[in-house]
Amino acid sequence: MDMEISGSLLNYSLAITILGIFSLFFVPLKFKANLAVLVVLLNVILTSVLAFQVLRGQDFKFTFDAGAMLGPIQIAVDSLSAWFILIINFTSITGALYGSGYLKAYDNPAPKLNLHWALFIVFHLSMVWVCMIQHSLAFLVAWEVMSLSSMLLVIFDSNKPKTLKAGINYLVQMHISVTFLTIGFIWVYFQTGSFSFETIATFFGPNSNIWLFLIFFIGFGIKAGFVPLHTWLPHAHPAAPSHVSGVMSGVIVKLGIYGIFRMITFLKADFLLLGEIVITISVLTGVYGILNAAIHRDFKQMLAYCTIENIGIIGIGIGLGLMGMGNGSAVLYYLGFGGALLHVLNHSLFKSLLFYSAGSVYQQTHTRDMDDLGGLIKRMPKTALLFLIGAIAIGGLPPFNGFISEFILYSGLLEGLKSNNLSEISLLVFTLAGLSIIGGISVLTFTKTFGTIFLGSERKPLEHQPKEVSLIMLLPQYLIVAVMLSIAFLPQFYLNTLDKLLGNMSPMVVPGLSGLSGYSGRIANVNLYFILFIGIIAASWIVRAYAIKGKSQKIEPTWGCAYVAPNNRMQYTGKSFSKSLGKIFSFLLTEEKKYKELEPGEIFPRKRKYESHYLDFFENRLINYVTHHLVYAANYFKFIQNGRTQWYVWYGIVFMLSIFMLTIFNVLK
Amino acid sequence: MLSLILILIASAFFTGIILRVKSMASGRKGPGLFQPVKDVARLFKKGVVYSETTSFVFQIAPTIYFSSVVMAMLVVPFGQSKGFVSFNGDFIFFAYVLALGKFFSIISAMDTGSSFEGMGASREALYSMFAEPAFFILMGSLALLTGHTSFQEIFAALHIGSYISYALAILGTFVLMMVAMVENSRMPIDDPKTHLELTMVHEVMILDNSGFDLGLILTAGYLKFAIYGALVVNLFIGVFPYQYSIPMFFVIQIVLATGVGLIESFMARFRMSHNAQFIFVLTSVSLLIFFGVLMILGKFA
Numbered sequence: 001m002d003m004e005i006s007g008s009l010l011n012y013s014l015a016i017t018i019l020g021i022f023s024l025f026f027v028p029l030k031f032k033a034n035l036a037v038l039v040v041l042l043n044v045i046l047t048s049v050l051a052f053q054v055l056r057g058q059d060f061k062f063t064f065d066a067g068a069m070l071g072p073i074q075i076a077v078d079s080l081s082a083w084f085i086l087i088i089n090f091t092s093i094t095g096a097l098y099g100s101g102y103l104k105a106y107d108n109p110a111p112k113l114n115l116h117w118a119l120f121i122v123f124h125l126s127m128v129w130v131c132m133i134q135h136s137l138a139f140l141v142a143w144e145v146m147s148l149s150s151m152l153l154v155i156f157d158s159n160k161p162k163t164l165k166a167g168i169n170y171l172v173q174m175h176i177s178v179t180f181l182t183i184g185f186i187w188v189y190f191q192t193g194s195f196s197f198e199t200i201a202t203f204f205g206p207n208s209n210i211w212l213f214l215i216f217f218i219g220f221g222i223k224a225g226f227v228p229l230h231t232w233l234p235h236a237h238p239a240a241p242s243h244v245s246g247v248m249s250g251v252i253v254k255l256g257i258y259g260i261f262r263m264i265t266f267l268k269a270d271f272l273l274l275g276e277i278v279i280t281i282s283v284l285t286g287v288y289g290i291l292n293a294a295i296h297r298d299f300k301q302m303l304a305y306c307t308i309e310n311i312g313i314i315g316i317g318i319g320l321g322l323m324g325m326g327n328g329s330a331v332l333y334y335l336g337f338g339g340a341l342l343h344v345l346n347h348s349l350f351k352s353l354l355f356y357s358a359g360s361v362y363q364q365t366h367t368r369d370m371d372d373l374g375g376l377i378k379r380m381p382k383t384a385l386l387f388l389i390g391a392i393a394i395g396g397l398p399p400f401n402g403f404i405s406e407f408i409l410y411s412g413l414l415e416g417l418k419s420n421n422l423s424e425i426s427l428l429v430f431t432l433a434g435l436s437i438i439g440g441i442s443v444l445t446f447t448k449t450f451g452t453i454f455l456g457s458e459r460k461p462l463e464h465q466p467k468e469v470s471l472i473m474l475l476p477q478y479l480i481v482a483v484m485l486s487i488a489f490l491p492q493f494y495l496n497t498l499d500k501l502l503g504n505m506s507p508m509v510v511p512g513l514s515g516l517s518g519y520s521g522r523i524a525n526v527n528l529y530f531i532l533f534i535g536i537i538a539a540s541w542i543v544r545a546y547a548i549k550g551k552s553q554k555i556e557p558t559w560g561c562a563y564v565a566p567n568n569r570m571q572y573t574g575k576s577f578s579k580s581l582g583k584i585f586s587f588l589l590t591e592e593k594k595y596k597e598l599e600p601g602e603i604f605p606r607k608r609k610y611e612s613h614y615l616d617f618f619e620n621r622l623i624n625y626v627t628h629h630l631v632y633a634a635n636y637f638k639f640i641q642n643g644r645t646q647w648y649v650w651y652g653i654v655f656m657l658s659i660f661m662l663t664i665f666n667v668l669k
Numbered sequence: 670m671l672s673l674i675l676i677l678i679a680s681a682f683f684t685g686i687i688l689r690v691k692s693m694a695s696g697r698k699g700p701g702l703f704q705p706v707k708d709v710a711r712l713f714k715k716g717v718v719y720s721e722t723t724s725f726v727f728q729i730a731p732t733i734y735f736s737s738v739v740m741a742m743l744v745v746p747f748g749q750s751k752g753f754v755s756f757n758g759d760f761i762f763f764a765y766v767l768a769l770g771k772f773f774s775i776i777s778a779m780d781t782g783s784s785f786e787g788m789g790a791s792r793e794a795l796y797s798m799f800a801e802p803a804f805f806i807l808m809g810s811l812a813l814l815t816g817h818t819s820f821q822e823i824f825a826a827l828h829i830g831s832y833i834s835y836a837l838a839i840l841g842t843f844v845l846m847m848v849a850m851v852e853n854s855r856m857p858i859d860d861p862k863t864h865l866e867l868t869m870v871h872e873v874m875i876l877d878n879s880g881f882d883l884g885l886i887l888t889a890g891y892l893k894f895a896i897y898g899a900l901v902v903n904l905f906i907g908v909f910p911y912q913y914s915i916p917m918f919f920v921i922q923i924v925l926a927t928g929v930g931l932i933e934s935f936m937a938r939f940r941m942s943h944n945a946q947f948i949f950v951l952t953s954v955s956l957l958i959f960f961g962v963l964m965i966l967g968k969f970a
Contacts, residue, residue: 375782377724388726388776397769398762410761414818417809422968425813429959432809433802433952439765440798443772447794451779451787457722522756529754529762532743537736540885544732548881552716558781559720559876561866572779572787580795584945 006050006060013046021118029110033100036117040096040124044089047128051082074134074196079501081131084258087348091250092124094476098356099243101472105363123149134197136185147174154240166239173232180219201266209270216263224256225308227285228618237304242359249307250352254344272326279319283434286312290438294445295582295589295614297574298368299358310347314340320412335412338498343405353480354390357383364466371573375457379466384454386477391446396439399530401487452574459568492524590615672747679922680895681706690930712884720877722782730777731882737770738889745899746821748906748914757818760808778874785866789873799948800851806955807844810962824903837961838904847951849897856933898922
């Protein structure tokens, strides 16, 4: 396929989008979701064809002349973009499919659905375009379209004040991110006089790499959710409808990672220092994210914190790769970046799976508090199994895909130990310990969540009996599981793709010399051990089935330790499950309790309420502290904005007069 | 392969020795060495009782738990002879496979809906999480020392030469044994013979398991002891020829089992609420090993 056809693919996709959004308004209510899924699917197919073409070795590049103001806009798809585009496409199509089933359960007026689905289509396409545009200003436009459309998707339940608040919080933080990106791009523009991404590389040549990269890292890091820039995440994800949170958590945060990767391809020096900075932040992000995930009762908020943790894991890979570039070690470069990119894919899969299955639970029970639930495995067995698979995979446990990417990262850390630099070795050993702690707490987090929501018996009577969700909601989840299994059992295919991608990405490392391909034979062997492991499980299961055949099998109540009147409310709750962890880390996990003490004269106690929830350390101590003081300072200028039109006219006159006078007296030239 | 056979033999008497030592320390004669094996054999023949609250998770979990321990056993080497499965970074696989088993044993405890079992599950999750970094720093330091990343290569390359490396081996033994205690829920962390469900960890989690499933869980426990014992043995035998290393294997396993028995007879359990901190201290011991390794390699220059 040549450039012409590739280019026309994009034209088709734009035409389909415009046509699709337009006809969305005329389609009967019942078919709106179907049409939206169709449009997303067509866009997915068109852009995926392009991406596959690129991964096969044919880079795609063209320039689009946007007139005098923007100048020529470079559009390019290299294998890095293609990798991200495919991830975006897969998660978006499963999200659209799942969403079409998810929203059916609620009565939504036509205009709301029109807007929602139109935004979803735009949102998907804008993410794809973010990966393709190589021109700062146009990139910012696409980035902004993505942020705005996703923000409007988040506030779907706009009648809830909490949702609106989360949406505004997201909006503000995204614009702080844009501010940083703009500063970075303008800096490059003033130094080089061009908005093309290529000039970032020319900027990095003679100038210091650290500061500009850090500015971009902050800008993209807010999107990705690195601590302490993560505070929008735990608000926005639970507030959004589940298919949107699945896509947001699965891919939108990954675009922050994409941005960081894109900047890394331009870097020229200071790799080692930047790698050390990134790896340190990432370990903190990972540990902090999973600690918070462990204690929260709101299962969607738990998943949001868990996303922060996984961003940390990805960041560890990025840091390792940077250190590899700094040391000129190809193995480290491949293992670090390869592990990070594979984990980007893996996380997009299991996190969207978890959000979808959690969404199914929410749709059926209308609560996000896991301590109100219990025993759902009997009512929703398929959803329970899907959630269980996601929970095992996200903990990096064998035999699922999470282990493959974490294993690559561990291998990278161990390879890095061969360095001669004391500080590097120490950092890597601490990272090793951090990664293992993350793994340990994630087992705690997900056993807690799965156990509390799905196992035991129901803790509170629900108004509606929950039942298994429709096939249209289950189907995308099965698809995700299929892809996850393909990564776990056929990693060779994905590793070869990554190998080529990384070979293209940086000219400084000779591809194939001792990269992933050298290592991947070994890593791909892990799938043989997976098969062996499953064989052992199957063999033990058969022996067990044979051994208990014909023997008595009785069903009795749970042993209550001699207590004869247990009830469902006495079950261990999620909150108590993670209480001891919360206590140990109480310096980081602030618990806020609201209750009234018993007063001295109160002989007959009345009904009282007890409330406790955990606060985000950084939001509570850092962000709120700063905003509080900003508001305090801003209060002194309140008199300026006093709401009287006369004053505002007066300001205008004063402003114009002063400009006039200053010009006359030659103060302004 | 050799390690597999040795571990299987050791697991047959390890728990028996602990019981025997405990009985002797309290002035009783005690059961025979193979009583635990006989107990399991008896359980395998029995029928099962399931709780009415449980789901398929409860039935499948003991099998997966057992299989995970078997899989971990296949990774353990013996001196210069490799384990059944050996590759670079296999100790990561070892830890993660065991974690999968733990995952299932925890959710199977929660499946019963019993508050006691939930409590045990929560403790198990917490303690094993704190033990994790100690193991990884230990193995990372050994990898740094030897320049290899698989169990067998690391152990084969460990040379007990200088005083520092003796100290390292002893510290390593301490860490591995404490991790084994956490993994097996034995004395300083958990008292398997306590009579109150509120103070149990592992025992309370398997309250509702019976028959074949309970047998699997107990067998997995015996195997786990022998596996960690074998890891400790590996710290010392290096590349000794078999005629020395195989007797050494059994001597060290018996010494360890006796040690566990004596600890359980003469020591009280740590305070439950401070257990997590005690376990975390292991990480600092591992860090000592790490600094020791840096000293041997002369990285402090």
